[in-house]
Amino acid sequence: MSRKKLSRREFVAATALSSAALITAPYVRGAYAAGKLSMGFWDHWVPGANSASTELVNEWAAKEKVEVQIDYITSQGNKNLVTIAAEAQAKSGHDIFQMPTWWPQANAELLEPVNDIMEPLIKLNGDVNGTVKYLGQADGKWLGVPASVGSQIKGPCSRIDLMKKYANIDVQEMYPAGSPPKADNWTLDTFLKAAEACHKAGFPFGIGLGETSDSVDTAGAIFQSFGAQLVDAKGNLTVKTDAVRQSLDFYKKLLAFLPPDVSAWDDASNNKWLVAGKGAMIMNPPSAWAVAKRDAPQVAEQCWTHGFPAGPKGRFAPYLPFFWSIWSFSKNKEAAKSLLSFLSQPASIEKMVVASGGYDLPAYEKLTTLKVWEEIGPPKGTLYHYPNPYKHQTLSIAASPAPPKVAQQIYFQATLTKMCLRYYQGEGMEKTLAWAEGECEGFMRS
Template sequence: MSRKRLTRRQFVAATAMSSAALITAPYVRGAHAAGKLAIGFWDHWVPGANKTSTELVNEWAAKEKVEISIDYISSQGNGIQLKIAAEGQAKSGHDILAMPTWWPHAQSDLLEPMNDVMEPLIKQNGEVNGTVQYLGKSGDKWLGVPATIGSQIKGPCSRIDLLKKHAGIDVQEMYPAGSPPKADNWTTDTFLKAAEACKKGGNPFGIGLGETTDSVDTAGAFFQAFGGQLVDGKGNITVKSDGVRQALEFYKKLIPFLPAGVASWDDSHNNKALVSGEASLIMNPPSAWAVAKRDAPQVAEQCWTHGFPVGPKGRFAPFLPYFWSVWNFSKNKPAAKSLLVYLSQPAAVERLVAASGGYDLPAFEKLTTLKTWAEEGPPKGTLFHYPNPFKHQTLSIAASPAPPKVAQQIYTQAILTKMCLRFHQGEAMEKTLAWAEGECEGYMRS
């Protein structure tokens, strides 16, 4: 954990600042417009991104006369998850803490309700996607504010040249910059044919089947494309369904077209496969492309980020949001809420997105067409479809719609990828399903 305080730069955003002042007024003006506030942000991998978030916080703090401290907490080695667990147990720590995906539900009893923040933000910025609602609410209680910083879609990042050469697919024509997708023929069947062609051409799809999030997230989107749910939203175990069987059959066909050793891949392997020039497609946010810009520009200029293939039950893409949550033991809740409103203003969001090079994604529907995604390159427009501006695909998370505390266990234990590997390695379908059913029964009891 590192503590950083950086010098503010001056920005001109008078109109947006006026809007921010109006919406923050109920929370900070008055006797509580001072004191201290401790913030724990995710430590961004993009150089300069932490600096921008610090500048925004300092601007707010100077205006509201609040003394702040900011810690940037690494996600490596589950650092941020360990910090969340430790503060929750001690009932002491930061006022605001960044929480990934499942963690607001895991700490729901210790979190301050954020309805008074979220309701006006939704009116201003538009609705949030279903995954944010699923992960960010417990009943009618908002557990946090969806954070721009760290939130991401893990969609296909394809090599323009290699897909065209090996599979005859023009991804720029299918997902044109500045225009709606023309991807009706981008189906799970087309995906399998392309994977086979690229493997034969020497540039296989870089899709893992390990136990870390990139592998699990990809499997989750494909399972949902076939309607495959292990547990439904009411908590019923639905492993032995046609959708799950179809998803397993799909993976059994796909795995022979993937690189050797994908069963042991972690989240770095697909990035390396793209940057090295080996892979013709990976499933990832723009981090691998950003590294390629620095280390392999000839690869980066051939990358195009776009949507998932559509299956029998629809087109799904993994969305992993971060949340900014406030502990119910915070000593300065009004100031914490005011800051989160400030960081969720369009002008602030635009600066955060630009600082991350388009990696970070706001959850609000009116903030998915910022200029950064249209202008980033090379090639220009490579990220245009990354934020799903035309709602072309349903943003989801693996193991949903199971009750979140059950889904978290399915997700962290990588049950989906383990099922795929067991079936691929020759285990009978019914035995694989029975194993997964037993695992889910255990999670339901715990």
């Protein structure tokens, strides 16, 4: 087993580069007729999930007579992001790299177009959601193939018992397993009243206002439900609008009912909050529920994943996709495209979703009703509405629809949550808006 050491440098922005060597985690098979292919895959947090990807690559490689190497690269410490930056700088590395959310856009000039495989995949699997199109395309070029592995919705995971007892909301009745949602009354006003009731009962909603992804994703969905944008799709500043003001007013009310330390929460904080039995709701993919199954089964059996509350401009939910992208400097692009097509067949996708315990979400509309989400539990059906099978909500990402390279900076600088905190802590509305406008102007210049 060989592993090259990677120097660690704090990752701050999309353009950060590192001269670090590649991280490797070996998996090699030994057929040579059609050349070699290497891939950097995200190291899945779900035990055993990587094995499904390995088995599928193994199956394809045996058939195509290709020597393959898979390096599973962790996202802890941003090692996957630093590795992407290192390979982009060196113009050398893996043939295929599994890139999260913004990174195909950040590296668009260095990626091989995959239109030739995306078009037949969409015909086979159905159209992809708007967030995948927003993040996965540039100037008519597909920058990668949407990967089911790692892709997720960060929607509400509610405690059935606590929501029913203290907020008088039956989340199972509102989002019944096997049936369409009955959630017309599940609005931001209802959500705010439920947050207040659960707070008074001693079980506040666990919603972070920190600077990491979970906090930013929730803020993004709530802002979008008011129609609020800091920068529009054409690159115009749109900070000083009534929609943004309404979003800040809503968050000021909500913050009064959240745990007092939410401004310091990271992406682990809400998971721990739920597993410890402290709260009635968090916004998260099923990772917290999966940990509760192992560590706090009495909590897990009371969890129900469901849709976001609707605002004046609609119902939005944060969707964070991964992409399998091919570097333009790949030495075996033909084999890379063949493998990605194979990994995107319905049977392959279902195998990977099952291996993840239902965590992974395909982007294609025909693959949102797999049996795993109907059957997995406890309680049975807890993830039925997780993949949005009825298109009940618009899947989005915070800071969109701004041009992606501007939106990425808004996202990673946590401009939305910082605005909410500044206003909640007593700064005047117009001063908060002026600060955010200045931040966005800086992002647009850079």
